[in-house]
Amino acid sequence: MTQTFSRDDVAKHNTEDSLWFVIDAKVYDVSEFVDAHPGGEAVLRQVAGTDATVAFYNLHRHEVLTKYEDLCIGTLQGEKSQVITPQPGDLSTVPYAEPLWLTPPFKNPYYNDSHRRLQKAMRVFTDKYITPEAQAREKDGQYISQELIDRMSKEGILHMRMGPGKHLHGVELLGDAVKGEEFDYFHDLIMGQEGVRANARGFQDGNMAGMVIGLSAVMNFMKDQKRKKAIMDEVFSGKKKICLAITEAFAGSDVAGLRTTATKTADGKHYIVNGTKKWITNGVFSDYFVTGVKTDKGLSVLLIERGEGVETKPIKTSYSPAAGTTYITYDNVKVPVENLLGEENRGIYVILSNFNHERWTMVCGTTRMMRTVVEECLKWCHQRIVFGKRLIDQPVIRQKLAKMIALTESHQSWLETITYQMCNMAYKDQATYLGGPIGLLKMSATRAAHEVADESVQIFGGRGLTQSGMGSVIEMFHRTYKFDAILGGAEEVLGDLGVRQAMRMMPKAML
Numbered sequence: 001m002t003q004t005f006s007r008d009d010v011a012k013h014n015t016e017d018s019l020w021f022v023i024d025a026k027v028y029d030v031s032e033f034v035d036a037h038p039g040g041e042a043v044l045r046q047v048a049g050t051d052a053t054v055a056f057y058n059l060h061r062h063e064v065l066t067k068y069e070d071l072c073i074g075t076l077q078g079e080k081s082q083v084i085t086p087q088p089g090d091l092s093t094v095p096y097a098e099p100l101w102l103t104p105p106f107k108n109p110y111y112n113d114s115h116r117r118l119q120k121a122m123r124v125f126t127d128k129y130i131t132p133e134a135q136a137r138e139k140d141g142q143y144i145s146q147e148l149i150d151r152m153s154k155e156g157i158l159h160m161r162m163g164p165g166k167h168l169h170g171v172e173l174l175g176d177a178v179k180g181e182e183f184d185y186f187h188d189l190i191m192g193q194e195g196v197r198a199n200a201r202g203f204q205d206g207n208m209a210g211m212v213i214g215l216s217a218v219m220n221f222m223k224d225q226k227r228k229k230a231i232m233d234e235v236f237s238g239k240k241k242i243c244l245a246i247t248e249a250f251a252g253s254d255v256a257g258l259r260t261t262a263t264k265t266a267d268g269k270h271y272i273v274n275g276t277k278k279w280i281t282n283g284v285f286s287d288y289f290v291t292g293v294k295t296d297k298g299l300s301v302l303l304i305e306r307g308e309g310v311e312t313k314p315i316k317t318s319y320s321p322a323a324g325t326t327y328i329t330y331d332n333v334k335v336p337v338e339n340l341l342g343e344e345n346r347g348i349y350v351i352l353s354n355f356n357h358e359r360w361t362m363v364c365g366t367t368r369m370m371r372t373v374v375e376e377c378l379k380w381c382h383q384r385i386v387f388g389k390r391l392i393d394q395p396v397i398r399q400k401l402a403k404m405i406a407l408t409e410s411h412q413s414w415l416e417t418i419t420y421q422m423c424n425m426a427y428k429d430q431a432t433y434l435g436g437p438i439g440l441l442k443m444s445a446t447r448a449a450h451e452v453a454d455e456s457v458q459i460f461g462g463r464g465l466t467q468s469g470m471g472s473v474i475e476m477f478h479r480t481y482k483f484d485a486i487l488g489g490a491e492e493v494l495g496d497l498g499v500r501q502a503m504r505m506m507p508k509a510m511l
């Protein structure tokens, strides 16, 4: 593409047989392409021989052009491209598109060089490997490829997604971006926020979300240390998949209402499990099921292997089948008693113990998605011309953006405050002091997401309801933000948890 042309050269190519135009100082010859243009021939003929930059960006995302690079025949003499094409790993230069700690000249007390290295490495990885696969799977509904799982395993990404801990010691993490021994909850936050930039909510859960919520029960509660290590190795190497199976049609929020039973055999060596589970993420492709069951005097948690009597089938939901949402039936499944996680009849502690991290991870994702939506809206408002003005020139639209930015920034700051407590509070104190605040934070983040999703669709108009093109991220977020408002604890339940924890801490004396 070394040839250069004047604007007069381009202007001559506005005939039936020869159709050229300019976009962003580049000259395109679409003479042979007009019939294939998805938007029809007429709109291309209207801009023949002209600079079509404004008309193009009024309708299209920049990425569209990269599909048609072979139509570009040269550049305009003495003119330079103004549009920025992001490269893998780049930070966005759009205001509020990155958290303040990544936005010069803002300072932040929480992040050091290892956080910056990890952020950079994970962004490159996401841009190069996760996003292309996520977008493809989101469309075709297939499950995550073994190739991507293997790649994540090799880079220690699967390990890091379980949060800080001994399992990271000695593991090479994204080319040594961070030492396992120094990995803290801010590194964990970065992993959570960078990963969701693939903009595919269904695939996001399909990408080993079952492991994030299920493996921790094995890591913290399996008594046989050798077996525990073997299972962790299988999962971290990507050879085996695991999920958390608590919810049933009969009981979701009210975990105590579970009806799946586990009855001990007469010789006391096995449990026989019968029952069902509903909406289990990654269940269809899992080998291990961390399962909530009813034993004689309460709830217990068993690690159940796929085998005789375990059946899984996909459930269709409003996000992509790539998530692997599953209905499970257990029919006289024989489970060795060694597979009991934690104590018999005290499984509620196993179930509750992981909730803080699960909910906090979901806030990381929701907050980052809100930010991406803010970025999309800011870009769109500067491109879209209505009534002869850019959308951004409408005060009503600026008010919507102000609300969206404020909601995003306030939740990121609250999230960082809570994350700092997680880094500095003994694990046993976290249940007492952070269960309520994390519940309130998740409730508030998904309420904010509701507002952001709603306003963003208004800003994008029809495109906000269209799965391809300019508004595809907005459509996806509006269709899927509710998953975070229900999964891991519904808003009402979490709000109530937060207030009940505050009630317990009220001073005894009347105020």
Ligand SMILES: Cc1cc2nc3c(=O)[nH]c(=O)nc-3n(C[C@H](O)[C@H](O)[C@H](O)COP(=O)(O)OP(=O)(O)OC[C@H]3O[C@@H](n4cnc5c(N)ncnc54)[C@H](O)[C@@H]3O)c2cc1C
Pocket: 210, 243, 244, 245, 246, 247, 248, 249, 251, 252, 253, 254, 278, 279, 280, 281, 282, 317, 325, 483, 486, 487, 488, 489, 490, 491, 492, 493, 496
């Ligand atoms: C796509 C998807 C994936 C999931 N993945 C998993 C998984 O991997 N593993 C797993 O175990 N579960 C999973 N779940 C289940 C999820 O955690 C439950 O759906 C959730 O806990 C809510 O339970 P429920 O749907 O039975 O709603 P219910 O408990 O029937 O509640 C319905 C509504 O009632 C209201 N409500 C309930 N209790 C109260 C209260 N105390 N006060 C006020 N209002 C209340 C809330 O508005 C709530 O949304 C998944 C669900 C979905 C949809």
